[in-house]
Amino acid sequence: MASSTLHPNGDRRPTAIKHHTSPSLMMNSHFAPVGESPSREQYEHGIQVIDEDKEFNQNLSTYLNLEKIIPVGFNYHLISVFGSQSTGKSTLLNYLFGTEFGVMSERERRQTTKGIWMSKNKRDKEAKSMAENILVMDVEGTDGRERGEDQDFERKSALFALATSEVLIVNLWEHQVGLYQGANMGLLKTVFEVNLQLFIKDSKSIPKSLLFFVIRDHLGTTPLSNLRNTLLQDLARIWSTLSKPSGLENSRIEDYFDFAFVALPHKILQPEKFEEEVEKLSTRFRKGYNDPKTTGLLDDESLPVFLPQYHRRIPADGFSVYAEGIWDQIVNNKDLDLPTQQELLAQFRCDEISREVLVAFDETISPLEEKQTHDITIGKPTVLPELGAAMNAARLAVMKDFETNASRYHKGVYTRKRAELESKVDVRLKALFQKQLHAAHKSGVDMFSDSVSTAVKSGQKKGNNYDFAQIVESEKAKALAKFEADGKAVLVEGAPWSTYEQELVLYRKKLEEVSSRLRKEEMRRLATRVERWVRSRLGESVGLEFNKLGTGRGGSGAPEVGEKPPSEKDLWDRIWTVFTETVADAEGRFTDRARSFDASPEEVDVGLWRLRRKSWGVLSAKVDEEVMEGNILLKLRENFEDKFRYDEHGVPRIWRPTDDIEGMYTKARESTIALIPLLAQFKLARTSAPPPLDAWIGSPPLSVSPADEEDLAPIGGVDEDEGKSLEEEMTVLSDYKQQDLLVRFKKTADGVYVEAKRSAIGGMTQVPLYFYGLLLALGWNEIMAVLRNPVYFILLILVGIGAYVTYTLNLWGPIARMANAASQQALEVGKERLREFLESSDTGRQAMAMSGRANSTRGRDYDEISMEILNGDGKKKRGEDEDDLDDI
Numbered sequence: 001m002a003s004s005t006l007h008p009n010g011d012r013r014p015t016a017i018k019h020h021t022s023p024s025l026m027m028n029s030h031f032a033p034v035g036e037s038p039s040r041e042q043y044e045h046g047i048q049v050i051d052e053d054k055e056f057n058q059n060l061s062t063y064l065n066l067e068k069i070i071p072v073g074f075n076y077h078l079i080s081v082f083g084s085q086s087t088g089k090s091t092l093l094n095y096l097f098g099t100e101f102g103v104m105s106e107r108e109r110r111q112t113t114k115g116i117w118m119s120k121n122k123r124d125k126e127a128k129s130m131a132e133n134i135l136v137m138d139v140e141g142t143d144g145r146e147r148g149e150d151q152d153f154e155r156k157s158a159l160f161a162l163a164t165s166e167v168l169i170v171n172l173w174e175h176q177v178g179l180y181q182g183a184n185m186g187l188l189k190t191v192f193e194v195n196l197q198l199f200i201k202d203s204k205s206i207p208k209s210l211l212f213f214v215i216r217d218h219l220g221t222t223p224l225s226n227l228r229n230t231l232l233q234d235l236a237r238i239w240s241t242l243s244k245p246s247g248l249e250n251s252r253i254e255d256y257f258d259f260a261f262v263a264l265p266h267k268i269l270q271p272e273k274f275e276e277e278v279e280k281l282s283t284r285f286r287k288g289y290n291d292p293k294t295t296g297l298l299d300d301e302s303l304p305v306f307l308p309q310y311h312r313r314i315p316a317d318g319f320s321v322y323a324e325g326i327w328d329q330i331v332n333n334k335d336l337d338l339p340t341q342q343e344l345l346a347q348f349r350c351d352e353i354s355r356e357v358l359v360a361f362d363e364t365i366s367p368l369e370e371k372q373t374h375d376i377t378i379g380k381p382t383v384l385p386e387l388g389a390a391m392n393a394a395r396l397a398v399m400k401d402f403e404t405n406a407s408r409y410h411k412g413v414y415t416r417k418r419a420e421l422e423s424k425v426d427v428r429l430k431a432l433f434q435k436q437l438h439a440a441h442k443s444g445v446d447m448f449s450d451s452v453s454t455a456v457k458s459g460q461k462k463g464n465n466y467d468f469a470q471i472v473e474s475e476k477a478k479a480l481a482k483f484e485a486d487g488k489a490v491l492v493e494g495a496p497w498s499t500y501e502q503e504l505v506l507y508r509k510k511l512e513e514v515s516s517r518l519r520k521e522e523m524r525r526l527a528t529r530v531e532r533w534v535r536s537r538l539g540e541s542v543g544l545e546f547n548k549l550g551t552g553r554g555g556s557g558a559p560e561v562g563e564k565p566p567s568e569k570d571l572w573d574r575i576w577t578v579f580t581e582t583v584a585d586a587e588g589r590f591t592d593r594a595r596s597f598d599a600s601p602e603e604v605d606v607g608l609w610r611l612r613r614k615s616w617g618v619l620s621a622k623v624d625e626e627v628m629e630g631n632i633l634l635k636l637r638e639n640f641e642d643k644f645r646y647d648e649h650g651v652p653r654i655w656r657p658t659d660d661i662e663g664m665y666t667k668a669r670e671s672t673i674a675l676i677p678l679l680a681q682f683k684l685a686r687t688s689a690p691p692p693l694d695a696w697i698g699s700p701p702l703s704v705s706p707a708d709e710e711d712l713a714p715i716g717g718v719d720e721d722e723g724k725s726l727e728e729e730m731t732v733l734s735d736y737k738q739q740d741l742l743v744r745f746k747k748t749a750d751g752v753y754v755e756a757k758r759s760a761i762g763g764m765t766q767v768p769l770y771f772y773g774l775l776l777a778l779g780w781n782e783i784m785a786v787l788r789n790p791v792y793f794i795l796l797i798l799v800g801i802g803a804y805v806t807y808t809l810n811l812w813g814p815i816a817r818m819a820n821a822a823s824q825q826a827l828e829v830g831k832e833r834l835r836e837f838l839e840s841s842d843t844g845r846q847a848m849a850m851s852g853r854a855n856s857t858r859g860r861d862y863d864e865i866s867m868e869i870l871n872g873d874g875k876k877k878r879g880e881d882e883d884d885l886d887d888i
């Protein structure tokens with residue numbers, strides 16, 4: 001029985017199939033052993049398949065390749081000849097097939113054919129007929145004196161010939177017919193026995209063989225029919241004596257063999273007739289299968305010899321392996337089990353073919369795999385163009401090549417090996433396929449994100465004139481279309497795993513995630529713009545409300561006629577109203593814009609909640625800025641001055657000594673001082689309570705995420721964790737600051753009071769009239785001296801004219817300007833320096849305000865400068881914020 005062992009490379013190969021030269025595929029021709037260059041001359045007489053020492057020739061496949069047999073598949077025939085030694089076997093074959101087997105010289109009468117030789121039919125080469133692919137085996141003759149009693153080789157060679165050949169020519173002399181030993185009947189008995197055992201596992205699969213009896217030196221005295229009958233009777237007798245395996249007891253010899261008989265004239269005595277008959281016989285070997293059903297006795301000279309049922313179905317490219325395996329089994333006296341041998345051969349060859357076809361597949365696929373791996377390693381998976389086409393072509397080619405070469409082998413093995421190859425190929429293709437989809441996924445998502453960002457940026461450059469939702473939708477559609485195109489392009493025909501539906505679902509989901517992230521970013525940008533707008537609006541309106549503090553009565557900021565002067569007591573009410581109205585306006589704008597992004601109601605709620613909290617922060621900061629030490633002191637001073645230095649009609653007071661300066665001072669001062677506690681706490685006058693900040697902000701929406709909260713400042717009374725009450729949140733000035741402010745204000749007010757007092761006294765100290773009379777009386781002599789002296793008089797007149805001209809032509813101005821130019825220039829330089837300093841820092845403005853108010857004369861310049869700067873800044877900022885307003 002044939003067995004199999006696991007080859008080191010993982011392949012199962014028949015134990016019988018040892019080191020041999022690979023027959024390889026029909027397209028390859030690398031059979032020649034290393035260092036040996038096969039040539040036709042070398043095989044002029046054919047190849048000795050098995051030598052006299054029973055060694056199998058490893059170059060058989062090389063020979064078959066040289067003779068171009070390897071690629072013919074099943075399109076070849078094998079015929080063997082055996083019979084007694086020196087019965088003209090080689091001579092017959094050489095005549096029939098143009099072979100050049102060694103022929104014994106007439107005189108020596110010794111064995112020439114040793115072992116088993118094989119040669120390809122050399123006739124009809126040009127005709128390219130089917131006969132061209134006939135392989136002929138010349139088997140060492142039996143009964144030879146060289147081997148003596150040792151009949152082992154002839155039995156083994158007969159068995160080998162039977163296992164491989166379609167037709168067995170039994171060569172015998174006419175006079176041997178009827179003799180048991182001479183007609184090789186003993187040998188034939190063995191052949192029949194072995195034939196039964198060859199296919200014992202599956203008796204139905206036993207292929208028929210043709211036993212072609214060639215009777216040599218037929219003299220014609222005994223008709224061929226008689227000789228045939230004698231032989232047939234002998235064969236039937238042998239068959240009946242065979243011990244048949246169970247189940248085959250009633251089998252007939254005709255079930256397994258067809259017979260043909262031909263007689264040839266004596267070659268020496270009737271050479272021409274001999275050649276004529278041989279030529280006639282040779283045509284039978286070159287005929288096609290006109291009637292494949294032909295069976296039984298093939299004596300009709302017109303009938304072909306090679307019938308399909310005789311073919312052993314061993315593909316030509318596997319023949320040498322098969323033959324070697326068979327011989328190995330025979331020579332080692334193992335049970336020869338041809339079906340198993342054929343299965344093993346099929347496994348071996350299928351594996352070999354599989355490896356061969358994978359070489360071309362590797363050449364196409366490996367570079368693609370390497371490229372993918374490299375791209376993934378450097379973190380840039382790319383969609384490989386033409387990958388789909390390459391994969392389809394490679395898969396198709398590998399399977400087709402395999403099918404072409406392996407489908408001739410055992411069907412079951414072929415099907416199994418084909419599936420194995422397919423799964424091997426598909427594992428690699430699937431990996432490529434999935435990595436390609438992964439690359440398409442990643443690059444698609446990146447591209448989507450980039451193109452949305454680019455479109456948004458270009459929209460921003462064009463004045464925020466863009467529709468975010470529309471950009472996202474159009475880019476998403478593009479990204480999906482691209483993914484589908486990439487997926488379709490990489491589909492592998494016939495591969496059940498080749499579908500991208502699942503990946504498309506994941507891709508779509510990822511795009512949704514990215515869209516949501518981009519929308520969130522866009523919402524943040526929107527929120528930032530809205531917050532800036534709120535800051536700008538609150539900066540103006542809250543600043544205005546605080547400025548009104550300085551216009552409590554009259555002054556430049558006095559209310560218009562008919563307008564009710566603003567009450568200082570409801571300052572916070574007005575601020576709260578302005579604040580809530582501004583934020584409500586901003587909320588409306590935010591909501592409208594966010595809806596256009598396709599933002600969910602939850603996302604809008606979160607955005608609004610954040611906006612309210614941030615807006616409160618803006619208001620707090622603005623209030624803090626307004627009540628900053630210098631600012632609030634200035635406001636209080638202005639409030640006080642308006643009350644003290646202007647009357648109820650807004651007309652500046654000219655202080656006279658008779659005025660009740662002290663009374664008015666005390667009244668104005670007390671009235672202003674009363675503002676300090678009012679300013680200290682953000683409290684609504686109508687409710688005498690802080691504004692309902694917690695209710696106004698509202699509780700955080702359920703959908704708020706930690707990321708939404710991380711940049712939010714805590715608010716007292718709203719955030720419980722803050723540990724600060726609403727009262728504390730609403731405290732604008734601490735007690736300490738109030739005290740400090742009070743002291744500073746009083747000092748400022750005192751300064752104003754002293755100035756007023758001095759002004760009142762200054763109005764009283766005029767030059768008395770008698771002083772002028774006294775001057776005239778005491779200077780009389782000097783006046784007269786000037787009038788009487790002509791030189792003095794003329795000088796006086798000239799001075800008078802000069803003074804008059806100067807006065808009438810207003811020449812004093814230019815002179816004075818020239819005088820002042822230098823000092824003005826110095827002042828401008830000083831202003832410029834101060835401007836630079838103030839512009840460079842926020843605290844500069846505070847410093848300006850504080851130092852400006854402390855210095856009454858030069859403070860005017862600083863005030864002007866600071867106002868200029870603030871106005872300049874304000875204009876710039878207002879410009880930006882107006883842009884934001886448009887964006888929103």
Ligand SMILES: Nc1nc2c(ncn2[C@@H]2O[C@H](COP(=O)(O)OP(=O)(O)OP(=O)(O)O)[C@@H](O)[C@H]2O)c(=O)[nH]1
Binds near residue numbers: 103112
């Ligand atoms: N009488 C006769 N002699 C023949 C015939 N054919 C060949 N011979 C001669 O028989 C001798 C042996 O011929 P081979 O062809 O070498 O015989 P063989 O059977 O191949 O011999 P081995 O290979 O040694 O077994 C040669 O001298 C041939 O000339 C034939 O038809 N009749």
